[in-house]
Amino acid sequence: MTTLFYRRFHLIWLAVTEVRYVLNSVLNQLSIDKNDIENTSLVLTEYLTNLIRHSEGEDQAVTLVISKSRSMVEVKIIDPTPYYEVLNKPKHYDCIEDGLLREGGMGIALIQHYFPDYQYISSAQLNHFYVRLQLLES
Numbered sequence: 001m002t003t004l005f006y007r008r009f010h011l012i013w014l015a016v017t018e019v020r021y022v023l024n025s026v027l028n029q030l031s032i033d034k035n036d037i038e039n040t041s042l043v044l045t046e047y048l049t050n051l052i053r054h055s056e057g058e059d060q061a062v063t064l065v066i067s068k069s070r071s072m073v074e075v076k077i078i079d080p081t082p083y084y085e086v087l088n089k090p091k092h093y094d095c096i097e098d099g100l101l102r103e104g105g106m107g108i109a110l111i112q113h114y115f116p117d118y119q120y121i122s123s124a125q126l127n128h129f130y131v132r133l134q135l136l137e138s
Contacts, residue, residue: 001067001068001069001074002067002068002069003065003066003067004026004066004067004068004073005022005026005064005065005066006063006064006065006066007022007063007064008061008062008063008064009061009062009063009064010059010060010061011048011051011052011055011059011060011061011062011079011081012052013052015048015052015062016045016048016049016052019044019045019048019064020041020044020045022064022066023037023040023041023044023064023066023075024037024041026066027040027066027073027075027133030068030073030135031135031136031137032073032133032134032135032136033133033134033136036133036134037133039114039115040075040115040131040133042110042114043107043110043111043114043115043118043131044075044077044131046107046110046111047077047107047111047129048062048077049107050107051079051081054081054082055081060079060080060081061080062077062078062079063076063077063078063079064076064077065077065078068135070135071134071135072132072133072134072135073132073133073135074130074131074132074133075130075131075132075133076128076129076130077128077129077130078126078127078128078129079126079127079129080125080126080127081127115131117131117132118130118131119131
């Protein structure tokens with residue numbers, strides 16, 4: 001994989017806006033379905049929002065990495081916050097379409113709905129949350 005973008009952000013509310021801007025700027029230059037770009041922005045915004053809420057004002061930093069291979073783009077957030085075990089549980093929330101509000105930590109219903117193949121790995125006290133986007137064939 002080739003790294004297209006790599007940057008650390010302080011875990012503050014302004015970072016959510018900055019990450020959304022970067023995602024849209026970088027991903028719109030690639031051959032990625034527009035719906036996938038919007039879904040990625042939504043899911044990562046939700047993820048970061050919950051990281052901020054759960055960090056309890058600690059001065060943390062997160063890293064955004066966007067990488068590309070021949071057939072896909074990987075968008076990853078690396079954070080040092082407490083491990084969210086709920087992301088590794090196999091329980092799948094039934095449909096987001098039913099309109100019921102769910103609180104599952106980290107926007108789990110949104111994540112599972114839009115990116116059921118997401119990855120969440122914790123190692124060396126860092127969490128790696130990433131989604132993969134398919135490049136459109138030209």
